[in-house]
Amino acid sequence: MERTIGNLVEEIRQHSTPYANLGQCAVRHAQLNALKALIPSIDPDTNKSPLTRWSKDVGRGYALQKAQERTRHNATAIKSLTICQYLETYHPSSSDFKFVTRDGIFRVCRWARLQLPNLQSNWSLFSQCKRRPNA
Structure with a gap:
């Protein structure tokens, strides 16, 4: 949760309306996550192995x-x-x-x-x- 908040705060670009911009970023992330849930093949991280090279x-x-x-x-x-x-x-x-x-x-x-x-x-x-x- 803290990481998500930190990522959203980094995306704030207009300091005059930070909460509106933050709301737009949150909506965009939610839409993208919904698409990834419906169509897993569009997520580039889906096919990545969770193992490192030395595992x-x-x-x-x-x-x-x-x-x-x-x-x-x-x-x-x-x-x-x-x-x-x-x-x-x-x-x-x-x-x-x-x-x-x-x-x-x-x-x-x-x-x-x-x-x-x-x-x-x-x-x-x-x-x-x-x-x-x-x-």
Whole structure:
């Protein structure tokens, strides 16, 4: 809401009648949004992918986002077993099996953020620990 008000305030051009001009801008935006709702193909942002170039789509609207560890490290035995069981059950032909060592330990790589299907991002503890505290 605040962003919309800010955008409308930026569009005010005639300072002598700011509220009339603001009203016209609001009506124009409402009309444009109604058209985009009726005819989605006229919106250039409709076909844009919400993922950045460095994101990894993990399905169902979820995506991993940078920063990412440069090297993989060994997960615990319990975590490795859980990951392997999940992959065997839901993704038996996954290329991620190459990250399992001979001992059955899965080598993991941590990511900084997880993008949710509603396009909100969650920060991981890994990314928060890397940040320096405010001085």
